[in-house]
Amino acid sequence: MKIVLPDSSELELPDGATGIEAARAIGPKLAEQAVLVRVNGATRDLRLPLADGESVRFLTTRDTQDPDALYVLRHSTAHLLAEAVMRLYPGVKIAIGPPIADGFYYDFEFTEPISEDDLAAIEHEIRREIEDGRVWTREELSLEDAVGRFEAESQPYKVELARDAEGTISLYTQGDFTDLCRGPHLQDTSPIKALKLTSLAGAYWRGDERNTQLTRIYGTAFYSQADLDAHLERLEQARARDHRRLGVQLDLFHFDEHSPGSPLWHPKGMVVWNALEDLRRRENARRGYLEVKTPLIYDKALWITSGHWEKFRENMFLIEEEGKTWGLKPMNCPGHMLLFGSQLRSYRDLPIRYAESSTLHRNELAGTLHGLLRVRHVTQDDSHIFGTREQIEDEIFGCLDYAAYLYDLFGMDCRFELSTRPENKLGTDEEWDFTEGALQSALERRGLAYELNEGDGAFYGPKIDLHMTDVLGRSWQMGTIQLDSQMPARFGLSYMGPDNREHTPYVVHRALLGALERFAGILIEHVGGEFPFWLAPVQARVLPVGESHRGAARTLQARLVGEGYRADVDERDETVGKRIRDAELEKIPFVLVYGDRESDVALAVRERGAGQSTVSLDELLGRFTELAAEADPSP
Ligand SMILES: [Zn+2]
Numbered sequence: 102m103k104i105v106l107p108d109s110s111e112l113e114l115p116d117g118a119t120g121i122e123a124a125r126a127i128g129p130k131l132a133e134q135a136v137l138v139r140v141n142g143a144t145r146d147l148r149l150p151l152a153d154g155e156s157v158r159f160l161t162t163r164d165t166q167d168p169d170a171l172y173v174l175r176h177s178t179a180h181l182l183a184e185a186v187m188r189l190y191p192g193v194k195i196a197i198g199p200p201i202a203d204g205f206y207y208d209f210e211f212t213e214p215i216s217e218d219d220l221a222a223i224e225h226e227i228r229r230e231i232e233d234g235r236v237w238t239r240e241e242l243s244l245e246d247a248v249g250r251f252e253a254e255s256q257p258y259k260v261e262l263a264r265d266a267e268g269t270i271s272l273y274t275q276g277d278f279t280d281l282c283r284g285p286h287l288q289d290t291s292p293i294k295a296l297k298l299t300s301l302a303g304a305y306w307r308g309d310e311r312n313t314q315l316t317r318i319y320g321t322a323f324y325s326q327a328d329l330d331a332h333l334e335r336l337e338q339a340r341a342r343d344h345r346r347l348g349v350q351l352d353l354f355h356f357d358e359h360s361p362g363s364p365l366w367h368p369k370g371m372v373v374w375n376a377l378e379d380l381r382r383r384e385n386a387r388r389g390y391l392e393v394k395t396p397l398i399y400d401k402a403l404w405i406t407s408g409h410w411e412k413f414r415e416n417m418f419l420i421e422e423e424g425k426t427w428g429l430k431p432m433n434c435p436g437h438m439l440l441f442g443s444q445l446r447s448y449r450d451l452p453i454r455y456a457e458s459s460t461l462h463r464n465e466l467a468g469t470l471h472g473l474l475r476v477r478h479v480t481q482d483d484s485h486i487f488g489t490r491e492q493i494e495d496e497i498f499g500c501l502d503y504a505a506y507l508y509d510l511f512g513m514d515c516r517f518e519l520s521t522r523p524e525n526k527l528g529t530d531e532e533w534d535f536t537e538g539a540l541q542s543a544l545e546r547r548g549l550a551y552e553l554n555e556g557d558g559a560f561y562g563p564k565i566d567l568h569m570t571d572v573l574g575r576s577w578q579m580g581t582i583q584l585d586s587q588m589p590a591r592f593g594l595s596y597m598g599p600d601n602r603e604h605t606p607y608v609v610h611r612a613l614l615g616a617l618e619r620f621a622g623i624l625i626e627h628v629g630g631e632f633p634f635w636l637a638p639v640q641a642r643v644l645p646v647g648e649s650h651r652g653a654a655r656t657l658q659a660r661l662v663g664e665g666y667r668a669d670v671d672e673r674d675e676t677v678g679k680r681i682r683d684a685e686l687e688k689i690p691f692v693l694v695y696g697d698r699e700s701d702v703a704l705a706v707r708e709r710g711a712g713q714s715t716v717s718l719d720e721l722l723g724r725f726t727e728l729a730a731e732a733d734p735s736p
């Protein structure tokens with residue numbers, strides 16, 4: 102038989118040759134370094150046979166960043182973890198141990214609880230296994246043999262997994278440990294150059310809380326120590342930037358068990374919040390949006406008309422009152438439909454762009470709530486644009502331009518994804534050709550690169566999702582721009598066209614920053630709590646050196662406040678050094694130390710990230726003006 106190599110050359114092999122045999126035929130070095138074979142795009146264990154005509158690519162210990170190569174390395178390390186745990190904790194029951202995005206885990210049922218302190222000893226035992234060296238062997242067996250084997254070993258989870266297995270049942274063995282496993286696995290432990298057990302968590306068997314709670318041990322592994330170090334460094338940075346931690350440190354917000362998923366904003370957090378609101382209002386006014394305000398509660402009949410009762414009821418908070426069922430709004434759309442429908446509309450009135458950032462409530466499951474990133478109390482920078490068919494492209498263009506402006510303002514890289522007609526679409530293919538085409542040409546006209554998600558649109562229309570990548574390389578979905586002709590029709594909306602006939606308008610649902618709570622959370626992490634000057638809750642702090650300087654310090658603060666800046670005075674009986682450090686922890690952009698030598702012509706100024714200098718008050722105000730202008734870079 103013949104297989105095809107990446108350079109398109111063909112390799113002649115005996116029928117039924119395995120991956121590792123093919124690697125050996127190419128060269129001993131490759132055979133030694135190979136960890137996995139990719140066949141027609143899918144991964145396969147090196148021990149399995151290849152078939153005639155297959156295109157083959159070997160992954161080796163040099164593919165240190167390849168997700169598949171990392172996957173096999175980490176999966177193999179998970180097996181080493183299970184071997185170590187079985188040796189150290191006789192009687193332990195083993196469940197599953199898959200690789201995950203940044204590492205792996207294995208679930209165990211221990212006879213006695215273990216703690217994070219025990220991880221070091223387990224990790225040590227894995228290292229000993231690697232030093233000794235382990236080779237993996239693979240065997241296949243029947244269902245009865247597999248069940249019999251794990252019953253004899255008193256491993257009930259494995260028995261259950263074997264009974265559920267589809268196709269061939271395979272076992273992988275290293276040392277004295279055998280696991281039920283589909284593979285693939287490394288040939289031996291030599292490629293595992295760095296590993297770390299990272300944490301411990303509870304996890305229910307099969308994710309079902311009615312089942313036994315198991316202990317999940319998380320870990321990770323790499324092809325080099327340098328890669329592991331870089332990974333741990335990234336984790337540490339992410340921890341230091343965690344918005345929940347910074348929210349406390351910077352006194353921005355907190356959560357209370359009496360209203361899960363709903364932040365309580367502190368005065369300093371409110372400054373940031375209001376700055377985002379001001380930005381939204383300013384740009385809306387510039388871009389021809391009209392601010393509106395619609396009710397928080399509507400009766401069930403409205404939600405039936407809008408379609409939310411059918412599609413979204415599970416996520417709504419409902420209230421029984423006056424013998425009726427009412428729902429707290431999870432979205433603004435229905436209110437804006439009522440507004441549009443409240444008057445006769447002509448094509449000359451269009452487009453109409455309603456904007457509202459009122460409070461929405463979504464009943465997210467308690468277990469999915471996560472700081473500001475997933476909340477029940479949601480405030481979107483929401484808008485609904487009503488327009489004619491001919492206006493769609495320009496309106497989408499306007500939304501994209503607005504989004505690009507906002508993301509640029511916060512120094513965020515934005516990615517756009519265009520989602521097209523799904524299988525359960527409403528409307529004809531001609532209609533979808535038109536609407537998808539309009540979104541596509543708007544993207545191209547604005548010069549934005551985008552990815553295509555075929556079949557991922559909503560059933561009522563195509564959409565563009567906005568994603569940003571933060572400083573740590575993590576990707577977040579932020580806003581969305583969705584085209585819809587269904588909801589206006591459900592509400593019976595129309596406008597009089599130039600032909601003197603009634604037409605149904607299109608509506609664009611769009612939120613650009615998305616949920617402001619979530620945006621604030623991502624922004625806090627993106628800037629690591631160091632808000633740009635225009636967003637900083639306290640922009641300048643004055644520190645009087647001694648008691649006798651307090652009067653002058655307060656005068657200086659009043660002067661800055663009078664100029665429109667947020668300034669305070671720290672008069673506590675602490676040393677100047679301690680007060681400077683506290684201001685640094687609060688990440689305040691400017692700290693002014695005021696003592697005997699200071700005056701309006703000579704101020705001791707520490708600018709965040711720039712060190713100390715002596716400037717006059719006028720120079721300082723000049724610098725403030727310059728920085729404040731960053732809030733509004735448009736011409
Ligand atoms: Zn496995």
Ligand SMILES: [Zn+2]
Pocket residue numbers: 432433434485610611
């Ligand atoms: Zn909407």
